[in-house]
Amino acid sequence: xxxxxxxxxxxxxxxxxxxxxxxxxxxxxxxxxxxxxxxxxxxxxxxxxxxxxxxxxxxxxxxxxxxxxxxxxxxxxxxxxxxxxxxxxxxxxxxxxxxxxxxxxxxxxxxxxxxxxxxxxxxxxxxxxxxxxxxxxxxxxxxxxxxxxxxxxxxxxxxxxxxxxxxxxxxxxxxxxxxxxxxxxxxxxxxxxxxxxxxxxxxxxxxxxxxxxxxxxxxxxxxxxxxxxxxxxxxxxxxxxxxxxxxxxxxxxxxxxxxxxxxxxxxxxxxxxxxxxxxxxxxxxxxxxxxxxxxxxxxxxxxxxxxxxxxxxxxxxxxxxxxxxxxxxxxxxxxxxxxxxxxxxxxxxxxxxxxxxxxxxxxxxxxxxxxxxxxxxxxxxxxxxxxxxxxxxxxxxxxxxxxxxxxxxxxxxxxxx
Ligand SMILES: Cc1cc2nc3c(=O)[nH]c(=O)nc-3n(C[C@H](O)[C@H](O)[C@H](O)COP(=O)(O)OP(=O)(O)OC[C@H]3O[C@@H](n4cnc5c(N)ncnc54)[C@H](O)[C@@H]3O)c2cc1C
Numbered sequence: 029x030x031x032x033x034x035x036x037x038x039x040x041x042x043x044x045x046x047x048x049x050x051x052x053x054x055x056x057x058x059x060x061x062x063x064x065x066x067x068x069x070x071x072x073x074x075x076x077x078x079x080x081x082x083x084x085x086x087x088x089x090x091x092x093x094x095x096x097x098x099x100x101x102x103x104x105x106x107x108x109x110x111x112x113x114x115x116x117x118x119x120x121x122x123x124x125x126x127x128x129x130x131x132x133x134x135x136x137x138x139x140x141x142x143x144x145x146x147x148x149x150x151x152x153x154x155x156x157x158x159x160x161x162x163x164x165x166x167x168x169x170x171x172x173x174x175x176x177x178x179x180x181x182x183x184x185x186x187x188x189x190x191x192x193x194x195x196x197x198x199x200x201x202x203x204x205x206x207x208x209x210x211x212x213x214x215x216x217x218x219x220x221x222x223x224x225x226x227x228x229x230x231x232x233x234x235x236x237x238x239x240x241x242x243x244x245x246x247x248x249x250x251x252x253x254x255x256x257x258x259x260x261x262x263x264x265x266x267x268x269x270x271x272x273x274x275x276x277x278x279x280x281x282x283x284x285x286x287x288x289x290x291x292x293x294x295x296x297x298x299x300x301x302x303x304x305x306x307x308x309x310x311x312x313x314x315x316x317x318x319x320x321x322x323x324x325x326x327x328x329x330x331x332x333x334x335x336x337x338x339x340x341x342x343x344x345x346x347x348x349x350x351x352x353x354x355x356x357x358x359x360x361x362x363x364x365x366x367x368x369x370x371x372x373x374x375x376x377x378x379x380x381x382x383x384x385x386x387x388x389x390x391x392x393x394x395x396x397x398x399x400x401x402x403x404x405x406x407x408x409x410x411x412x413x414x415x416x417x418x419x420x421x422x423x424x425x426x427x428x429x430x431x432x433x434x435x436x437x438x439x440x441x442x443x444x445x
Contacts, residue, residue, distance in 0.1 A: 031265055031274035032248075034058045036427070038279045039254040039266070039289070040406075041065070042073035043235045043413050045281030047420035048405050050155065050242050052279075055428045060273045061242060062252040062266055069235035072283050072381040072412065075306045077329045077340045078228040079170050079320055081414045082149050083195045085142040086186065087389035088343075088410060089129035090122065106363070107327030109356035111346035118345060121300035124387035137388050140438035141411075142193045144418050147433060149226055151417035161237035165226045170320040170331075172197075173205065173212070173219035173367075179325040183220050197222045211315035211369045219321075227320055230334040231413055238417075248273075254282055254289055263401060277427060279403045280396070284348055284382035286406035290441075293399055297392070297444055301382040302343035302409065303350075305357045308336035308374040315369035326363045336374045339364055343383070352380040385409045386444075393419050393439040394426060403427060404441055 034057075038049040041063035049061045063070070091097050091105070099105040156162045174180045187197060197220040205212065205219050228234045243249055252268030263276045280286050287299035311317075320331035327342040341356045357378045364370055386392065386407045396402035405423050408415050418433075425432045 029271055031272035032060070032270065034060045034248065034273060034275045036060075036277045036279065037062055037264065037266055037273055037275045038281055039257065040281040040283060040286070041068040041239060041249065042071055042281065042283045043069065043231070043238075043416035044283060044405055044408055044419060045279070046235055046239045046242060047155070047416035048279050048281050048423050049247055049420075050238060051417070051420035051424035052427065053242060053245055053247055055424050058246075059242070060248040060250055060268075060275070061239070062250050062254060062268055062273065064251065064253055066251055067236065068239035068249070069232040072383065073235045074232040075340075075379040075381050076231050076413050077320055077331050077338070078231045078333060078413065079331070080149055080152055080165075080226040080228070081411060082145055082225045083190065083197070083222045084411055084414065085138045085145055085193045085195070086189060087134055087137045087141065089134060090126045092126070092129055103359075106360060107342040109341075109344045109359070111344065111350055111353070114346045114350055117347055118300055121298045121387065122345065124298040125300070125385070128387040128389075133388060136438070137390055138193065140390055143434035144415055144422070145411075147418045147421075148414045149224070151421055152226065155238050155241070155417050156234070159237040159241040161234055164228050164230060164234045164237065166229065166319075167226065168319045169221060169223040169225050170227060170322065171200070171205070171209065171219045171221045172322045172324045173216040175215050175217060175323070175325045180218060183324055187220060195222070209317055209319070209321060211317065212321065213367045215367045227331065228413075229332060233334070254280070254285075255292070257289060277401045277403060279405055279423065281405045283406055283412065284384040286384060286404070290396070290404065293396065293402065295396060295441060297441065298387050299407065300385050301346075301348050302385055303346050303380055303382050304343065305341045305352070305354070305378040305380050307339050307357055307361075307378045308333070309339065310371035310374055311337055312369040312371040317368070321368070323363065323367055326360060328360045328364060330364060330368045330370070337368065337370055339370070348382055352378065354378050383409045383412070388443075390438055391415065391419060392441045393423050394436050394441060397442045397445070
């Protein structure tokens with residue numbers, strides 16, 4: 029049987045792949061979106077915190093302060109959890125992350141990310157409007173709270189750095205914080221309110237609404253294994269349930285699994301994952317939250333979602349396929365119970381996702397070095413929901429030979445070679 033022919037195959041139907049497929053389709057390309065699952069957003073794009081973080085220009089750095097490092101190493105830093113058995117295999121990538129986590133590296137990444145992030149809300153708003161999904165985007169921003177004077181000073185320091193990028197949060201004392209979020213516990217002394225970011229109560233439903241728009245506009249969504257990708261003649265083919273699909277161009281948007289396919293075609297990146305968990309809670313005594321709140325000194329967020337109050341954890345350093353563990357969530361939950369109106373757990377087990385990361389905390393968006401027709405769109409770490417649509421637009425512009433909306437150089441794959 030002759031393969032089904034399209035212009036572009038996008039591999040991976042998380043927020044990044046769905047957004048790239050829509051952006052290419054908007055440029056008149058026929059697109060097949062291929063995922064091993066039957067529906068979009070079945071993995072990392074399902075369970076995140078749901079913030080479209082228009083303020084998040086500063087990258088998360090690997091700790092360099094010896095005290096912080098020592099606490100992290102013995103799993104006493106609440107932001108992070110280390111699976112010791114994984115260390116031998118993840119150490120080389122973490123070493124690259126440590127080395128990239130300098131002030132100069134931070135400034136370089138912040139400059140690059142500011143350009144992309146600046147367009148993130150606008151691109152989401154356009155897609156949500158077209159997908160009839162504006163009810164899944166909420167205004168009101170999110171709040172970062174502190175528990176101590178030390179925590180306050182740390183948030184204020186970050187705010188001073190953000191000024192250069194036009195980010196201007198409102199400072200809240202205890203009374204104004206409580207006026208916004210009356211159900212927060214007394215452990216929260218004050219906070220910074222970032223009013224501009226949008227939030228979604230259901231990141232999966234939002235991504236699925238975008239995927240439905242793609243199909244409505246004539247896109248094909250097929251079940252298939254990206255690892256069957258082969259070069260054939262002047263193009264590429266991939267095996268899917270209805271049969272082989274062929275195209276001149278292929279986009280690898282497999283999130284945390286992208287590195288596997290990239291390696292199969294000879295590209296070795298210092299890729300790693302930061303795993304994260306969520307758990308839903310019933311609100312206690314009918315109390316709730318109106319927007320996500322980050323406990324800045326303990327490193328977790330509680331967000332009001334369609335399924336209940338969703339607690340999301342920071343980074344677990346482990347191998348991509350290590351079995352899930354509830355250790356990090358169990359460590360954070362007692363702190364969260366003192367700060368938030370959390371009732372019963374609603375999920376039988378914590379959900380786990382994997383943030384796809386590169387050491388400089390920038391995604392890879394652009395051509396696959398030395399493989400004509402192969403393109404990369406992955407590594408969106410803590411910000412894939414935020415950056416999916418704008419990354420898709422940038423990639424589509426590059427693939428169609430148009431002027432890109434931002435300088436793509438900081439996102440090239442060969443920056444690591
Ligand atoms: C706890 C947590 C909280 C977060 N909070 C936020 C937030 O508030 N804001 C934000 O912007 N970001 C947030 N993130 C990050 C964000 O969720 C990710 O960056 C984003 O979901 C990555 O999207 P993706 O499309 O690249 O990957 P994924 O959503 O993982 O999609 C990859 C797809 O590839 C498919 N796939 C894998 N292997 C194959 C194969 N062999 N063949 C075919 N298909 C395959 C998978 O089935 C999957 O559908 C958070 C992440 C976590 C873990």
